[in-house]
Amino acid sequence: xxxxxxxxxxxxxxxxxxxxxxxxxxxxxxxxxxxxxxxxxxxxxxxxxxxxxxxxxxxxxxxxxxxxxxxxxxxxxxxxxxxxxxxxxxxxxxxxxxxxxxxxxxxxxxxxxxxxxxxxxxxxxxxxxxxxxxxxxxxxxxxxxxxxxxxxxxxxxxxxxxxxxxxxxxxxxxxxxxxxxxxxxxxxxxxxxxxxxxxxxxxxxxxxxxxxxxxxxxxxxxxxxxxxxxxxxxxxxxxxxxxxxxxxxxxxxxxxxxxxxxxxxxxxxxxxxxxxxxxxxxxxxxxxxxxxxxxxxxxxxxxxxxxxxxxxxxxxxxxxxxxxxxxxxxxxxxxxxxxxxxxxxxxxxxxxxxxxxxxxxxxxxxxxxxxxxxxxxxxxx
Numbered sequence: 550x551x552x553x554x555x556x557x558x559x560x561x562x563x564x565x566x567x568x569x570x571x572x573x574x575x576x577x578x579x580x581x582x583x584x585x586x587x588x589x590x591x592x593x594x595x596x597x598x599x600x601x602x603x604x605x606x607x608x609x610x611x612x613x614x615x616x617x618x619x620x621x622x623x624x625x626x627x628x629x630x631x632x633x634x635x636x637x638x639x640x641x642x643x644x645x646x647x648x649x650x651x652x653x654x655x656x657x658x659x660x661x662x663x664x665x666x667x668x669x670x671x672x673x674x675x676x677x678x679x680x681x682x683x684x685x686x687x688x689x690x691x692x693x694x695x696x697x698x699x700x701x702x703x704x705x706x707x708x709x710x711x712x713x714x715x716x717x718x719x720x721x722x723x724x725x726x727x728x729x730x731x732x733x734x735x736x737x738x739x740x741x742x743x744x745x746x747x748x749x750x751x752x753x754x755x756x757x758x759x760x761x762x763x764x765x766x767x768x769x770x771x772x773x774x775x776x777x778x779x780x781x782x783x784x785x786x787x788x789x790x791x792x793x794x795x796x797x798x799x800x801x802x803x804x805x806x807x808x809x810x811x812x813x814x815x816x817x818x819x820x821x822x823x824x825x826x827x828x829x830x831x832x833x834x835x836x837x838x839x840x841x842x843x844x845x846x847x848x849x850x851x852x853x854x855x856x857x858x859x860x861x862x863x864x865x866x867x868x869x870x871x872x873x874x875x876x877x878x879x880x881x882x883x884x885x886x887x888x889x890x891x892x893x894x895x896x897x898x899x900x901x902x903x904x905x906x907x908x909x910x911x912x913x914x915x916x917x918x919x920x921x922x923x924x925x926x927x928x929x930x
Contacts, residue, residue: 563783599631613780623666630656741877743792756835763843768801834898841906
Protein backbone atom coordinates (compact mmCIF):
# COMPACT_ATOMS: atom_id res chain seq x y z
CA UNK A 550 0.00 0.00 0.00
CA UNK A 551 2.79 2.37 0.95
CA UNK A 552 4.63 1.52 -2.26
CA UNK A 553 1.55 2.30 -4.33
CA UNK A 554 1.06 5.62 -2.55
CA UNK A 555 4.72 6.51 -3.03
CA UNK A 556 4.42 5.76 -6.76
CA UNK A 557 1.32 7.95 -7.09
CA UNK A 558 2.97 10.81 -5.21
CA UNK A 559 6.03 10.50 -7.44
CA UNK A 560 3.83 10.70 -10.56
CA UNK A 561 2.16 13.85 -9.22
CA UNK A 562 5.59 15.34 -8.58
CA UNK A 563 6.75 14.53 -12.13
CA UNK A 564 3.59 16.04 -13.64
CA UNK A 565 4.05 19.21 -11.64
CA UNK A 566 7.73 19.43 -12.59
CA UNK A 567 7.04 19.01 -16.30
CA UNK A 568 4.24 21.58 -16.07
CA UNK A 569 6.84 23.99 -14.72
CA UNK A 570 9.24 23.10 -17.54
CA UNK A 571 6.51 23.72 -20.13
CA UNK A 572 5.74 27.07 -18.49
CA UNK A 573 9.43 28.07 -18.60
CA UNK A 574 9.82 26.90 -22.20
CA UNK A 575 6.79 28.95 -23.26
CA UNK A 576 8.29 32.05 -21.64
CA UNK A 577 11.56 31.39 -23.48
CA UNK A 578 9.97 30.65 -26.85
CA UNK A 579 7.67 33.69 -26.72
CA UNK A 580 10.34 35.95 -25.13
CA UNK A 581 8.07 36.95 -22.25
CA UNK A 582 9.44 37.39 -18.73
CA UNK A 583 7.13 36.24 -15.93
CA UNK A 584 7.75 35.31 -12.31
CA UNK A 585 7.47 31.57 -11.68
CA UNK A 586 4.09 30.84 -10.08
CA UNK A 587 3.10 28.07 -7.69
CA UNK A 588 1.90 25.10 -9.74
CA UNK A 589 -1.02 23.09 -8.38
CA UNK A 590 -2.60 19.93 -9.76
CA UNK A 591 -6.31 19.84 -9.03
CA UNK A 592 -9.06 17.23 -9.14
CA UNK A 593 -11.75 19.76 -10.02
CA UNK A 594 -13.76 19.77 -13.25
CA UNK A 595 -12.15 23.09 -14.26
CA UNK A 596 -9.36 22.60 -16.80
CA UNK A 597 -7.21 25.34 -15.30
CA UNK A 598 -7.19 28.61 -13.37
CA UNK A 599 -4.97 31.52 -12.37
CA UNK A 600 -5.26 33.04 -8.88
CA UNK A 601 -3.44 36.39 -8.84
CA UNK A 602 -3.63 36.85 -5.04
CA UNK A 603 -1.82 33.60 -4.23
CA UNK A 604 0.08 33.53 -7.55
CA UNK A 605 -1.20 30.01 -8.13
CA UNK A 606 -1.53 28.40 -11.56
CA UNK A 607 -3.73 25.32 -11.40
CA UNK A 608 -4.16 22.60 -14.00
CA UNK A 609 -6.56 19.65 -13.77
CA UNK A 610 -4.95 16.23 -13.43
CA UNK A 611 -7.92 14.79 -15.29
CA UNK A 612 -7.05 17.05 -18.23
CA UNK A 613 -3.45 15.83 -18.16
CA UNK A 614 -4.48 12.18 -18.11
CA UNK A 615 -7.35 12.28 -20.62
CA UNK A 616 -6.02 14.62 -23.31
CA UNK A 617 -2.87 14.86 -25.47
CA UNK A 618 -0.08 17.05 -24.14
CA UNK A 619 -0.61 19.46 -27.04
CA UNK A 620 -4.04 20.26 -25.53
CA UNK A 621 -2.60 20.60 -22.01
CA UNK A 622 -0.02 23.07 -23.36
CA UNK A 623 -2.74 25.27 -24.84
CA UNK A 624 -4.76 25.29 -21.60
CA UNK A 625 -1.53 26.14 -19.72
CA UNK A 626 -0.88 29.04 -22.09
CA UNK A 627 -4.45 30.26 -21.61
CA UNK A 628 -3.79 30.54 -17.86
CA UNK A 629 -0.39 32.09 -18.50
CA UNK A 630 -2.18 34.78 -20.52
CA UNK A 631 -4.21 35.62 -17.38
CA UNK A 632 -0.95 35.76 -15.42
CA UNK A 633 0.56 38.08 -18.02
CA UNK A 634 -2.43 40.43 -17.84
CA UNK A 635 -2.29 40.64 -14.05
CA UNK A 636 1.50 40.89 -13.62
CA UNK A 637 2.83 42.53 -16.79
CA UNK A 638 0.10 44.93 -18.00
CA UNK A 639 2.81 47.28 -19.31
CA UNK A 640 3.44 44.80 -22.14
CA UNK A 641 -0.13 45.17 -23.38
CA UNK A 642 -1.92 48.02 -25.10
CA UNK A 643 -5.40 46.54 -24.56
CA UNK A 644 -7.53 47.00 -21.48
CA UNK A 645 -6.86 44.62 -18.58
CA UNK A 646 -10.30 45.26 -17.08
CA UNK A 647 -12.43 42.46 -18.52
CA UNK A 648 -11.33 38.90 -17.73
CA UNK A 649 -11.21 37.82 -21.39
CA UNK A 650 -11.16 41.28 -22.92
CA UNK A 651 -8.77 42.99 -25.31
CA UNK A 652 -5.79 42.78 -22.94
CA UNK A 653 -6.24 39.04 -22.49
CA UNK A 654 -6.61 38.51 -26.24
CA UNK A 655 -3.38 40.43 -26.82
CA UNK A 656 -1.63 38.30 -24.18
CA UNK A 657 -2.87 35.18 -25.96
CA UNK A 658 -1.25 36.38 -29.17
CA UNK A 659 2.05 36.98 -27.38
CA UNK A 660 1.95 33.49 -25.87
CA UNK A 661 0.85 31.77 -29.11
CA UNK A 662 -2.48 30.57 -27.75
CA UNK A 663 -4.49 29.08 -30.61
CA UNK A 664 -7.80 30.80 -31.35
CA UNK A 665 -10.18 28.11 -30.00
CA UNK A 666 -8.38 28.22 -26.64
CA UNK A 667 -8.84 31.98 -26.16
CA UNK A 668 -12.51 31.69 -25.24
CA UNK A 669 -13.88 32.31 -21.75
CA UNK A 670 -15.05 28.71 -21.58
CA UNK A 671 -12.86 26.19 -23.39
CA UNK A 672 -14.86 23.15 -24.52
CA UNK A 673 -12.26 20.64 -25.71
CA UNK A 674 -14.74 18.33 -27.40
CA UNK A 675 -16.23 21.26 -29.26
CA UNK A 676 -12.75 22.32 -30.41
CA UNK A 677 -12.13 18.82 -31.78
CA UNK A 678 -15.54 18.75 -33.48
CA UNK A 679 -15.05 22.19 -35.05
CA UNK A 680 -11.65 21.13 -36.39
CA UNK A 681 -13.23 18.03 -37.89
CA UNK A 682 -16.05 20.06 -39.49
CA UNK A 683 -13.51 22.44 -41.03
CA UNK A 684 -11.35 19.54 -42.21
CA UNK A 685 -14.16 17.68 -43.95
CA UNK A 686 -16.23 20.68 -45.01
CA UNK A 687 -19.64 20.31 -46.58
CA UNK A 688 -19.55 19.72 -50.32
CA UNK A 689 -16.59 22.07 -50.66
CA UNK A 690 -13.79 21.60 -53.17
CA UNK A 691 -11.40 21.01 -50.30
CA UNK A 692 -13.68 18.31 -48.88
CA UNK A 693 -13.75 16.49 -52.22
CA UNK A 694 -9.99 16.74 -52.72
CA UNK A 695 -9.28 15.63 -49.17
CA UNK A 696 -11.61 12.67 -49.67
CA UNK A 697 -9.73 11.68 -52.82
CA UNK A 698 -6.41 11.85 -50.96
CA UNK A 699 -7.80 9.59 -48.22
CA UNK A 700 -9.11 7.09 -50.78
CA UNK A 701 -5.77 7.02 -52.57
CA UNK A 702 -4.00 6.37 -49.29
CA UNK A 703 -6.44 3.56 -48.64
CA UNK A 704 -5.38 2.04 -51.96
CA UNK A 705 -1.90 1.80 -50.50
CA UNK A 706 -3.30 -1.31 -48.85
CA UNK A 707 -3.70 -3.00 -52.19
CA UNK A 708 -2.15 -6.45 -52.66
CA UNK A 709 -0.95 -5.26 -56.06
CA UNK A 710 2.43 -3.57 -55.39
CA UNK A 711 2.28 -1.49 -58.59
CA UNK A 712 -1.21 -0.19 -57.80
CA UNK A 713 -0.22 0.52 -54.21
CA UNK A 714 2.92 2.45 -55.18
CA UNK A 715 1.08 4.57 -57.74
CA UNK A 716 -1.67 5.26 -55.20
CA UNK A 717 0.73 6.94 -52.76
CA UNK A 718 2.50 8.78 -55.57
CA UNK A 719 -0.85 10.10 -56.88
CA UNK A 720 -1.92 11.07 -53.36
CA UNK A 721 1.28 13.07 -53.02
CA UNK A 722 0.83 14.65 -56.46
CA UNK A 723 -2.81 15.53 -55.74
CA UNK A 724 -2.03 17.07 -52.36
CA UNK A 725 0.81 19.16 -53.82
CA UNK A 726 -1.23 20.20 -56.88
CA UNK A 727 -4.23 21.21 -54.81
CA UNK A 728 -1.89 22.95 -52.39
CA UNK A 729 -0.79 25.18 -55.28
CA UNK A 730 -4.35 25.73 -56.55
CA UNK A 731 -5.52 26.89 -53.12
CA UNK A 732 -2.87 29.56 -52.84
CA UNK A 733 -4.27 33.05 -53.26
CA UNK A 734 -1.77 35.92 -52.99
CA UNK A 735 -4.61 38.17 -51.79
CA UNK A 736 -5.87 35.81 -49.10
CA UNK A 737 -5.79 37.24 -45.58
CA UNK A 738 -5.61 33.86 -43.85
CA UNK A 739 -4.13 30.55 -44.89
CA UNK A 740 -5.20 27.59 -42.77
CA UNK A 741 -2.47 25.30 -41.51
CA UNK A 742 -2.56 22.51 -38.95
CA UNK A 743 -0.04 20.53 -36.97
CA UNK A 744 -0.06 16.98 -35.70
CA UNK A 745 2.27 15.37 -33.19
CA UNK A 746 3.79 11.89 -33.43
CA UNK A 747 5.36 10.67 -30.17
CA UNK A 748 8.56 8.65 -30.71
CA UNK A 749 8.53 6.99 -27.26
CA UNK A 750 12.26 7.41 -26.81
CA UNK A 751 14.46 9.98 -25.10
CA UNK A 752 16.50 10.87 -28.17
CA UNK A 753 15.98 11.05 -31.92
CA UNK A 754 17.67 8.29 -33.91
CA UNK A 755 19.85 9.33 -36.84
CA UNK A 756 17.58 7.52 -39.32
CA UNK A 757 14.59 9.46 -37.96
CA UNK A 758 16.39 12.71 -38.73
CA UNK A 759 17.00 11.44 -42.27
CA UNK A 760 13.32 10.47 -42.47
CA UNK A 761 12.25 13.96 -41.46
CA UNK A 762 14.52 15.47 -44.10
CA UNK A 763 13.16 13.08 -46.75
CA UNK A 764 9.55 14.01 -45.94
CA UNK A 765 10.35 17.73 -46.10
CA UNK A 766 11.85 17.22 -49.56
CA UNK A 767 8.81 15.35 -50.89
CA UNK A 768 5.89 17.18 -49.27
CA UNK A 769 5.12 20.86 -48.57
CA UNK A 770 5.29 20.36 -44.80
CA UNK A 771 7.67 21.28 -42.01
CA UNK A 772 9.11 18.80 -39.50
CA UNK A 773 9.93 19.90 -35.94
CA UNK A 774 11.62 17.70 -33.33
CA UNK A 775 10.71 18.47 -29.72
CA UNK A 776 9.94 16.98 -26.31
CA UNK A 777 6.51 15.77 -25.26
CA UNK A 778 5.16 14.30 -22.03
CA UNK A 779 3.00 11.34 -21.04
CA UNK A 780 1.20 12.25 -17.82
CA UNK A 781 0.05 8.68 -17.19
CA UNK A 782 3.60 7.29 -16.97
CA UNK A 783 5.32 10.52 -15.92
CA UNK A 784 7.84 10.13 -18.73
CA UNK A 785 9.01 12.66 -21.28
CA UNK A 786 10.07 11.57 -24.76
CA UNK A 787 10.96 13.04 -28.11
CA UNK A 788 8.20 13.77 -30.59
CA UNK A 789 7.75 15.02 -34.16
CA UNK A 790 5.41 17.84 -35.10
CA UNK A 791 4.30 17.89 -38.75
CA UNK A 792 2.99 21.28 -39.91
CA UNK A 793 1.27 22.25 -43.15
CA UNK A 794 -2.05 22.18 -44.95
CA UNK A 795 -4.33 19.35 -43.71
CA UNK A 796 -4.11 17.35 -46.94
CA UNK A 797 -0.31 17.54 -46.94
CA UNK A 798 0.03 16.69 -43.26
CA UNK A 799 -2.21 13.66 -43.82
CA UNK A 800 0.04 12.17 -46.51
CA UNK A 801 3.27 13.12 -44.71
CA UNK A 802 2.05 11.48 -41.49
CA UNK A 803 1.20 8.32 -43.43
CA UNK A 804 4.70 8.27 -44.92
CA UNK A 805 6.35 8.70 -41.51
CA UNK A 806 4.32 5.90 -39.91
CA UNK A 807 4.84 3.60 -42.88
CA UNK A 808 8.64 3.92 -42.80
CA UNK A 809 8.74 3.83 -38.99
CA UNK A 810 6.99 0.46 -38.97
CA UNK A 811 8.84 -1.07 -41.90
CA UNK A 812 12.35 -0.09 -40.86
CA UNK A 813 11.99 -2.46 -37.92
CA UNK A 814 10.32 -5.17 -40.02
CA UNK A 815 13.05 -5.08 -42.67
CA UNK A 816 15.79 -5.19 -40.04
CA UNK A 817 14.23 -8.25 -38.43
CA UNK A 818 14.06 -9.88 -41.86
CA UNK A 819 17.67 -9.14 -42.87
CA UNK A 820 19.63 -9.19 -39.61
CA UNK A 821 20.45 -12.91 -39.81
CA UNK A 822 21.86 -12.64 -43.35
CA UNK A 823 23.87 -9.51 -42.49
CA UNK A 824 25.72 -11.25 -39.68
CA UNK A 825 26.75 -9.55 -36.47
CA UNK A 826 26.60 -5.79 -36.97
CA UNK A 827 27.70 -3.13 -34.54
CA UNK A 828 25.29 -0.49 -33.26
CA UNK A 829 26.71 1.98 -35.79
CA UNK A 830 26.30 -0.49 -38.66
CA UNK A 831 22.71 -1.19 -37.61
CA UNK A 832 22.05 2.54 -37.62
CA UNK A 833 23.56 2.72 -41.11
CA UNK A 834 21.12 0.03 -42.25
CA UNK A 835 18.16 2.08 -40.98
CA UNK A 836 19.44 5.22 -42.74
CA UNK A 837 19.89 3.16 -45.91
CA UNK A 838 16.26 2.00 -45.80
CA UNK A 839 15.09 5.63 -45.63
CA UNK A 840 17.37 6.63 -48.52
CA UNK A 841 16.30 3.64 -50.61
CA UNK A 842 12.65 4.48 -50.06
CA UNK A 843 13.39 8.08 -51.02
CA UNK A 844 14.98 6.84 -54.27
CA UNK A 845 11.89 4.81 -55.02
CA UNK A 846 9.52 7.70 -54.27
CA UNK A 847 11.45 9.91 -56.67
CA UNK A 848 11.14 7.32 -59.45
CA UNK A 849 7.43 6.82 -58.73
CA UNK A 850 6.79 10.54 -58.91
CA UNK A 851 8.52 10.76 -62.27
CA UNK A 852 6.16 8.05 -63.57
CA UNK A 853 3.07 9.88 -62.27
CA UNK A 854 3.90 13.46 -63.20
CA UNK A 855 5.99 12.77 -66.30
CA UNK A 856 7.69 16.15 -66.25
CA UNK A 857 8.95 18.72 -63.80
CA UNK A 858 7.22 22.08 -63.26
CA UNK A 859 7.84 24.21 -66.32
CA UNK A 860 6.28 27.61 -65.65
CA UNK A 861 7.61 30.51 -63.65
CA UNK A 862 4.07 30.99 -62.32
CA UNK A 863 4.15 27.60 -60.57
CA UNK A 864 7.61 28.36 -59.18
CA UNK A 865 6.24 31.62 -57.75
CA UNK A 866 3.37 29.72 -56.13
CA UNK A 867 5.79 27.33 -54.50
CA UNK A 868 7.76 30.27 -53.08
CA UNK A 869 4.50 31.71 -51.74
CA UNK A 870 3.56 28.34 -50.26
CA UNK A 871 6.90 28.11 -48.48
CA UNK A 872 6.48 31.66 -47.19
CA UNK A 873 2.99 30.99 -45.79
CA UNK A 874 4.12 27.80 -44.09
CA UNK A 875 7.26 29.49 -42.77
CA UNK A 876 5.11 32.19 -41.16
CA UNK A 877 2.96 29.56 -39.47
CA UNK A 878 6.04 27.68 -38.20
CA UNK A 879 7.51 30.95 -36.91
CA UNK A 880 4.26 31.70 -35.10
CA UNK A 881 4.18 28.26 -33.44
CA UNK A 882 7.89 28.10 -32.63
CA UNK A 883 9.40 31.62 -32.55
CA UNK A 884 12.79 30.43 -31.19
CA UNK A 885 13.73 27.43 -33.29
CA UNK A 886 17.23 25.98 -33.23
CA UNK A 887 18.69 23.99 -36.12
CA UNK A 888 20.90 21.01 -35.28
CA UNK A 889 22.80 18.57 -37.47
CA UNK A 890 23.34 14.87 -36.86
CA UNK A 891 26.82 14.10 -35.56
CA UNK A 892 29.12 11.41 -36.98
CA UNK A 893 29.05 9.42 -40.20
CA UNK A 894 26.93 6.53 -41.45
CA UNK A 895 28.37 3.02 -41.48
CA UNK A 896 28.58 1.89 -45.11
CA UNK A 897 28.41 -1.81 -44.19
CA UNK A 898 24.80 -1.56 -43.08
CA UNK A 899 23.86 1.39 -45.30
CA UNK A 900 24.27 -0.45 -48.63
CA UNK A 901 22.04 -3.36 -47.55
CA UNK A 902 19.46 -1.01 -46.05
CA UNK A 903 19.27 1.11 -49.19
CA UNK A 904 18.64 -1.97 -51.30
CA UNK A 905 15.87 -3.05 -48.89
CA UNK A 906 14.30 0.41 -48.97
CA UNK A 907 14.11 0.35 -52.77
CA UNK A 908 12.15 -2.89 -52.57
CA UNK A 909 9.62 -1.52 -50.07
CA UNK A 910 6.01 -1.85 -51.26
CA UNK A 911 2.85 -0.29 -49.81
CA UNK A 912 0.87 -3.28 -48.64
CA UNK A 913 -0.65 -2.19 -45.33
CA UNK A 914 -3.75 -0.23 -44.28
CA UNK A 915 -3.68 3.47 -43.50
CA UNK A 916 -5.76 4.42 -40.47
CA UNK A 917 -8.40 2.47 -38.64
CA UNK A 918 -8.90 -1.20 -39.36
CA UNK A 919 -8.48 -4.71 -37.98
CA UNK A 920 -5.69 -5.54 -35.59
CA UNK A 921 -2.31 -5.73 -37.27
CA UNK A 922 -2.78 -2.93 -39.82
CA UNK A 923 -0.08 -0.37 -40.34
CA UNK A 924 -1.58 2.49 -38.32
CA UNK A 925 -3.62 1.36 -35.31
CA UNK A 926 -6.58 3.55 -34.38
CA UNK A 927 -5.93 6.04 -31.62
CA UNK A 928 -5.72 9.67 -30.69
CA UNK A 929 -2.64 11.73 -31.43
CA UNK A 930 -0.60 13.20 -28.62
